[in-house]
Amino acid sequence: MDSAGTPTPDDASVPYSHIFPIGYSNSSDCGYCRGARSGQSRKRFSYYAVATSLTPDFYQKLVDRCWRRSGTLLYRPNQKNSCCPHYTLRLDATGFKPTKDQRQAVNRFNKFVLGEAYSKEAARLCPRSREEIKKRDNEFDLVARVSESEFQSLKTPPLPAHNLVVTLEHDTFSEEKYEVFENYQRLVHKEPADKISRNGFKRFLCNSPLTRETLTGADGKEKKLGSYHQCYRLDGKLVAMGVLDLLPHCVSAVYFMYHESIRSHNPGKLGALREISLALDAEYRWWYSGFYIHSCPKMRYKVDYSPQYVLDPETLEWDVLDKEALAIFDKKPYVSLSRERKQQEEEREEEEERGKEEEKDGEKESTSSTSDTDEVPGVVSDGNGNDSGGDDEAFLFHSNMPGIPSLEDMKQVDMDNLLLRSDYSDECFLASQLVVWDTESIGEYGNLKSRIAELVAAIGPDLVSEFCVDFRRKNRM
Template identity: 65%
Template structure:
């Protein structure tokens, strides 16, 4: 263990908010009148997260909205959230997806360029045959980029995609403002630079890179980034991504209304899948899937996808039978037999690999995140939430060596050194020890050594 004064980079700094009932559901509030529009989740604030630790959280049903982390209770929810992931190495685009890429490429390149380039830079017969018979996703998404086009001639438009830090710029905010106002029809007074910065910029994920050794022998970037799409030098779309050791996690996708006709949401998803394949991340996480929300159905058009079982935290193939299970039951657990309330197929022992790209975005998650304070607090350890240890289980967990940080000390503090530590009981909701026990249970007791409970005062900005 690190000495208390040494802030080791292995730690992720979290502040426990607690388990609460959101006052409103952003998914069904306008479609399920007369029914409860509340849902329970556990919430925490992240001061700093290592990419490896956050990937472990995502593989345990967590997601983030800005610095707010939350893990929903699928049993106690009007709209149960399920984590999905796609294997980019096995992905085969559908006819509709291939057509979307080809349509966009033709728009950028132009017929005149295609004709003249074929004459000046002809493909070999074997290459032409291969291209006709095989749709290489990575190749096709790069095809219209200016740096990959041969010249002369010149294409109709100059297209470029860059991976940039997730920092605020007025250029990005202009896309956000247009997207929220036109696509989501939000009133101007609900759209602000503060909101954009809070949810889509300056994430708590630390930025770095993996060791070299990907498909191209290069290191993979880690952290939060903005994938920026520019046509003729003008920013037209931004994909907000969390790049983790073994996945590309989609946070949000926004675009300018002028390219709506080009189906940018679909193009963005395909581009992110291509990034996962090309750079060696392998997995693409499209964020939560909410089966009873029609706007979420686009996510299951990308195959093969796996759904995370909330109880055994293993991955199950999201096939027709699995979707039928969602149709039949409000809460679905794939690790138990259907008559017992879950069960389908076999859990996939794909390495767990130690989160919303969409035309419609994931504003519902953001809106719900803002309600984290909730109007009814509850006790996580008595909630019977899927995948969470019970109170009896947590009573056997040794939290004495857990580290904390507070304003009154520049050093990290070992929990057992607190004066009140041995006098408090985790079974008493609201006490410091019970709040910490809830966080450890929600994260997973096996990750206790990777977190620091951060009780420092946070900026209101």
């Protein structure tokens, strides 16, 4: 805790995650289809909240329920009500097999770092056996290969052409980190200089709300949890950085940036492979590459890493993102693979029943299906003649957001023992202790109880014992 009693990322003993509810609303613009859909409606409805502290275990559960974070801002997108639906992806590092192009990128970069003179002299001083050479030629050990050119892995002398050092550091601000960020945003992302600032960098990529912990496995191997910067220094200069959330079961990629000077070395690809290697070597198993937007060409690179799994927004179960699944994404703006399977099964059953009827009646006429297509409405009626989903702010329980309990379901959820914090008390207190708790209804949009119910629904009623609703303003300043 700091002097004010506020949890900090190093407070691993803090038992609860502290979250402030913002609400369900539409983003003012969509950066993914800007300019690509001129004249068309662009919308990106999500439920938003702010985290003042998050345990790694709790945030793992959130990302497995379609959530992501941007700094302290948490958001869960509504895939049904979005011009560019966001889907959660994860890769099984234990089953990952690099493609030829990915292997070549690693080998070319290692060759650049080591240099021809070093490679020849090292081979002379420390020759590999015939078996070692054969194994290296036939097997691509990702963990060994991505770290092959790191200075600490080398036998010296001789000295390599370049000194490569890769470290995991706390996600704190420094000028050298900002310089890489500024260069990347300006020269690679083509962002105007007036949109790039130190405060923006700090807010977005530093000082995460995740607490830092260290787990020790049965084999004595340590696993870091929390937010970190994976820093790549070449000849003493920071040239790239991956912003990572290390969670109990995954390496979650938040952002990756690099200096324009190393652009020719495929740094994005090298960074992804390094993060997958970390997931494999430190036994996190899964690599989460962030949201996947099928309609955005710049996102297609993510499916080049396999086996990839996509989170079903309705069942919150994982499905293999294979060619068959991608073909479905090609055809529909919103996809729930469990719904697709159910629909296909219903169509098969209808076809079988139709065949039996034709055989029974001796009819040979063809009949057409009367099943409705699963179209996503642009606006959803709240049942009172008012449309919800078109305004900047809306009621979550009147939205069509997948995977969210209905208003009637939420009325059955016991929220009385949910912990709350406010500026008027130094201690947590129960929701049932609120003066208005028994008089307000969660069905009345905008009141305190409905705001709390929206947050519980968006997170999941089964997690009410793991977080505290934090209304303290001083913690969000």
